[in-house]
Amino acid sequence: MKIEGSYTVQAPRDAVWQRLMDPASLARALPGCEKLEPNADGSYTAQLNVGVAAIRGNYTGRIEILDAVRPEQYRLKISGKGTGGFLNGEGLIMLAETGPGTTEVRYSGDAQVGGLIASVGQRLMQAAARQIVGEFFQALGREVQSQGG
Amino acid sequence: MATALLGERIKRKEDPRLIQGRGHYVDDIVLPGLLHLAFARSPHAHARIKSVDVTAAQAAPGVVAVYTGADLQGKVGMVPCAAGIEGLKVPEHPCLAVDEVRYVGEPVAVVVANSAYTARDAVEQVEVEYDPLPVVVDPEKALAPGAPRVHSKLADNVAFVAKLEGGDWKALEAEPGIKVIRQRLINQRLAPVAMETRGVVASYSPGEDLLTVWSSTQIPHILKTQLALMSGVEENHCRVIAPEVGGGFGSKLNVYGEEGVACYVSKALGRPVKWIESRRENLQATIHxxxxxxxxxxxxxxxxxxxxxxxxxxxxxxxxxxxxxxxxxxxxxxxxxxxxxxxxxxxxxxxxxxxxxxxxxxxxxxxxxxxxxxxxxxxxxxxxxxxxxxxxxxxxxxxxxxxxxxxxxxxxxxxxxxxxxxxxxxxxxxxxxxxxxxxxxxxxxxxxxxxxxxxxxxxxxGPSSRMPAGGWEFGSVRIEPTGKVTVLSGTSPHGQGEETTFAQIVASGFGIPYEDVTVLHGDTGVVPMGIGTFGSRTTAVGGTAIYLAVERLKKKMARIAAHKLGVKPGELEFKDGKVQTAGGEKAMRFLEVVAEAIFAKQLPPGVEPGLVEQCVFEPAxxxxxxxxxxxxxxxxxxxxxxxxxxxxxxxxxxxxxxxxxxxxxxxxxxxxxxxxxxxxxxxxxxxxxxxxxxxxxxxxxxxxxxxxxxxxxxxxxxxxxxxxxxxxxxxxxxxxxxxxxxxxxxxxxxxxxxxxxxxxxxxxxxxxxxxxxxx
Incomplete structure (x- = not known):
């Protein structure tokens, strides 16, 4: 399943980049994030409570940031599993300054879901993913502003 | 009602109880000490099972036990396949997956708990580590060389190749003017979606070494044999009951892994267990x-x-x-x-x-x-x-x-x-x-x-020679001392209405009221043998067995009545509740003949007391x-x-x-x-x-x-x-x-x-x- 889109954050690119790399900010911005802990190898272990339509569940997963080119782009690799099945995804995140103090974050990737979320929610996945991503960036934007980024 | 003749438009005997919600399905069976099962199923279409951790599930309040494929290995037989095709490859099919899962929905572990909800919740705490393997979904791609193999022990994905050929093809292909039309037709995969999903209650009594299973099945007798083989309980200590069955359409002409697991768990714990399939499981893991x-x-x-x-x-x-x-x-x-x-x-x-x-x-x-x-x-x-x-x-x-x-x-x-x-x-x-x-x-x-x-x-x-395990059907007819008739059939309905049609066959044969006939089915403890209901066989094969049993009884009753009336048995007919000569000058009431036969005071020499006949009909x-x-x-x-x-x-x-x-x-x-x-x-x-x-x-x-x-x-x-x-x-x-x-x-x-x-x-x-x- 292809997931792509973009979101504009009212903050300079460096500030957005900083937040995206900061576990504490991420944990606060990620919808349903209950835990986000850095691992020794640079990856994170995440615990999320998210859902698609009526299929809400607890997921434990691993998030990796790869090939980071500060402050322009990085690859994000996610693998998780939980009550609703499993999710594996990989995508590219690109940051572009579209104006003074305005950053456009574009993302594109491939996600593979299995189990209940696939059989019940797949037709809703793209819309749901867009919504979750939207909520994330909205929260991230607030993070940047509140901390005077 | 007057005598119901064959061919009449008669309302089904079954319907009053069914449309009033008074029937009893598997989920209506409640036994003391009943435990409930829920299955952890694979979210992967193909994966190696690295580990199964049941610690958390086992510790959940209300959970009695958790079993994995490894726990059941060697203790429960494989899910059986009865098809006999030359050269058929039959891969091992454990009730719970052991090393590998091969489709989404394949059961991996079972949770036993004191309520269905507790069991379902605890399933989510069964931790299974999977290592995904290459998946093959399209059967044409599965045939390609180098395609991922569903069963690594097999050389390829071909289970069998069967050929059927007839006629003089050489002559036809050489025929002038013959036109060849080609077309590819796809017959898509469907889900049977019976209104009642699958369900099973298994109850093992250690004292009697007796396994009783209620299953929403079309084939109680075949299921009994197979569950005996799978569970290790001797077949003459097994009883399978198909209560009301809310549709099957062939999907319950089967023996499922969950049934084998239920028998095992009941035997292991010495307590009755129940599993009722959810609709999601039904779409995923009941046959397509x-x-x-x-x-x-x-x-x-x-x-x-x-x-x-x-x-x-x-x-x-x-x-x-x-x-x-x-x-x-x-x-x-x-x-x-x-x-x-x-x-x-x-x-x-x-x-x-x-x-x-x-x-x-x-x-x-x-x-x-x-x-x-x-x-x-x-x-x-x-x-x-x-x-x-x-x-x-x-x-x-x-x-x-x-x-x-x-x-x-x-x-x-x-x-x-x-x-x-x-x-x-x-x-x-x-x-x-x-x-x-x-x-x-x-x-x-x-x-x-x-x-x-x-x-x-x-x-x-169908004829047994062309069926995997017998194509005959059993029927028996017994007349009780009060003149009421009890019919047993080896067919096991799930909407066919045989309690009605079989009563019509019997009532019209004896010339008695349709209400006097009761048809029993779907219980191996009551019906001695049977094949079941599928392939549009109920009336043609099962009904015929009953028809022939009626004919045998009529012959016996005619002998008894003839002895009393001083006529030849061949002169007697069964009509309007009487056994009588053609014009009706000499007659006995049906009930009088029944009494003669059962109380056995003046039976003709060589005639056994009682009125019970059975027939196993084998169609040609x-x-x-x-x-x-x-x-x-x-x-x-x-x-x-x-x-x-x-x-x-x-x-x-x-x-x-x-x-x-x-x-x-x-x-x-x-x-x-x-x-x-x-x-x-x-x-x-x-x-x-x-x-x-x-x-x-x-x-x-x-x-x-x-x-x-x-x-x-x-x-x-x-x-x-x-x-x-x-x-x-x-x-x-x-x-x-x-x-x-x-x-x-x-x-x-x-x-x-x-x-x-x-x-x-x-x-x-x-x-x-x-x-x-x-x-």
Whole structure:
């Protein structure tokens, strides 16, 4: 399943980049994030409570940031599993300054879901993913502003 | 009520309790100390199981035990497959996966808890580590060299290859003027969706070493044998009961892993356990139907005479064999010539493993596929040669005088008059007028389509020589001291209404009130032996056993009555509650004869006391019911929507014992067959994830989508059984699918449409119409 889109954050690119790399900010911005802990190898272990339509569940997963080119782009690799099945995804995140103090974050990737979320929610996945991503960036934007980024 | 004669339209004895909610299904069985099961299932289509951690689940409050595949290894037998096909590969099929999972929904572990909800919640705490393996979903890709293998122990994904060949192909291929028409037809995967999902209660009593199982099954006796073998409890210590069964359509003609697990757990814990399948599990892990790719080559003469038919079948079996999985597509080959005299036949059937749930018997089981092939072929021939589809069919029908008719497929059709059913349906529909209307509407840019299907099917399964494990059926009739009659049958209904038809057979035989007869079934502790209900066999095979048991009893009663009355037994008839001479001068009441027989004061010498007879009826052949269906559709060119305007069905199931039940079977069958043609489709994505996992996604037909069905019958009795009945349980499903597709293709013919694969959803048709108008 292809997931792509973009979101504009009212903050300079460096500030957005900083937040995206900061576990504490991420944990606060990620919808349903209950835990986000850095691992020794640079990856994170995440615990999320998210859902698609009526299929809400607890997921434990691993998030990796790869090939980071500060402050322009990085690859994000996610693998998780939980009550609703499993999710594996990989995508590219690109940051572009579209104006003074305005950053456009574009993302594109491939996600593979299995189990209940696939059989019940797949037709809703793209819309749901867009919504979750939207909520994330909205929260991230607030993070940047509140901390005077 | 007066004596119910065979052929009367009588309301079902079963219905008052069922429509008032007073029936008892598996989930209504409550036993002291009952525990509940829930299964952890694979979210992967193919993966190695790295580890299963049940610690958290086991520690959850209310959980009694958790078992994994490894725990059950060597303690529960494999899920059985009864199909006997030469060279068939039968991979190991454990009740719970051990090292590898091979389809989404495969059970991996079972949680036992004090409530169903607790069990379901704890399933989510079973931690399974999977290592994903390459997945193969498309059966054609599964055949390619180097394709991922579903079973690494097997050399490839081919479970079997079967060939069927007949006729002088050399001569036909050399024949001048012979035309060859080729077409690929896809028969999509379906979900049976019985209203009641699967369910099982297993109760093992250690003291008596007795295993009692309640299962929503069509085959209690076969299930008893198999569960005895799987559980290790001796068969004469096993009892299987099928209470009310809320539909099956073949999906409960099976032995499932969950049943084996339930027996094991009950035995291990010494407590009764229950498992009721959820709808999601039902769509995922109850057998699926159909799923074939058919490449057809038709050899036709310029006058429309079909002289030869070749077909290459790729049957998607899924990951494992269930009870009859590989046998189903072989029925397609057997019935591929349909109602036509086609001298040359070649069929190659390849059964292929894929990372999906197993396919198996679903209403029609292999015959809907055959009928779809041959009925589409007839219309393809008509379109190619610009002939009327009626003329092509009439040209290829055998004459009624040709029966019994031996075919190159190796079966012998018992009796038929295909011309009569076709003429009757054409008359009912007003065929000539319809064609004129079609022409008129076409000029106005409206697309009316008329579709025919003149099917034949194979029923009353069947002679034991051609069945995997016996094709006979058991029936017994016992007259109680009060004159009430108790009937036992080895068939096990799930909507067939045999409590009604069998009571009709018995009441009319004895000349007693229909209310005096009770039919018992579905309990191996009550009915000594049986095969079960499938393949439209209940009346033709099971009913015949009862009919013959009645005849035996009547002979005995006539001897007793004759002894008392001083006449010859042959002079006596059973009528209006009496056993009497033809004119009625000498008579005894039925009850008096019963008393004589049971109290045994003055029995003729050599006559045993009591009135109980049994019969195991072995049919000499299958029966071959047939019919002619006609569908009228209109396709909306703007939306691609198909409106089914009229449906006419003339069916010949031999002698009709109760027209109301025949109507009911036809109506239900039509809905399922039309559902396949227009809406239903069970879809996996390329990763083997099931996309149609709920009834929001899988389109089960609803009543408002159908017009009133105009049904009628003709009666061509069979000599295969003394009742003359052929069977009607699957006819509607078998006949209707091609009638609809033929009608839609006929509607779109002016746009150059030759074929569209099912289901004919608006989106698909809209695309076809759009590309046609663009061109």
């Amino acid at each position: 139907g159909r799923d074939q790719i058919n490449d057809v080559e038709v050899y036709v003469r310029p006058d429309g005479k079909v002289a030869g038919l070749k077909c290459w079948i790729i049957a998607d079996l899924g990951a494992y064999h269930q009870l009859l999985t590989p046998a189903i597509p072989t029925l397609t080959a057997l019935m591929i010539v349909g109602a036509y005299h086609i001298p040359c036949v070649f069929v190659e059937t390849k059964g292929v493993f894929t990372n999906k749930m197993a396919t198996d018997a679903y209403r029609g089981a292999g015959r809907p596929e055959a009928t779809y092939i041959i009925e589409r072929v007839m219309d393809l021939v008509a379109a190619e040669l610009n002939l009327d589809p009626v003329d092509v069919r009439m040209k290829n029908f055998p004459s009624p005088k040709d029966f019994p008719l031996a075919l190159p497929t190796g079966v012998t059709y018992d009796s038929a008059n295909y011309q009569r059913t076709l003429k009757k349906v054409l008359k009912a529909a007003g065929y000539t007028k319809l064609r004129k209307e079609q022409e008129r509407l076409r000029k106005k840019g409206r697309y009316l389509g008329i579709g025919l299907s003149t099917y034949v099917e194979i029923c009353a399964m 052949n299958f029966t071959f019911p047939f019919g002619a269906h006609l569908a009228v559709v209109e396709v909306d060119p703007d939306t691609g929507e198909v409106r089914l305007r009229n449906y006419y069905a003339v069916d010949d199931c031999g002698r009709v014992l109760n027209p109301m039940l025949v109507d009911g079977q036809i109506h239900g069958g039509l809905v399922q067959g039309i559902g396949q043609a227009l809406w239903e489709e069970h879809v996996y994505d390329e990763n083997g994830q099931l996309l149609t996992g709920t009834l929001m996604d899988y389109a089960v037909p609803r009543a408002h989508q159908f017009p009133w069905f105009e049904t009628a019958t003709t009666e061509t009795p069979t000599r295969v059984n003394p009742l003359g009945a052929k069977g009607v349980g699957e006819a509607g499903t078998i006949g209707s699918t091609p009638a609809i597709v033929n009608a839609v293709v006929d509607a779109l013919r002016p746009l150059g449409v030759r074929h569209i694969d099912m289901p004919l959803k608006p989106e698909k048709i809209w695309r076809v119409l759009r590309s046609a108008s663009a061109a």
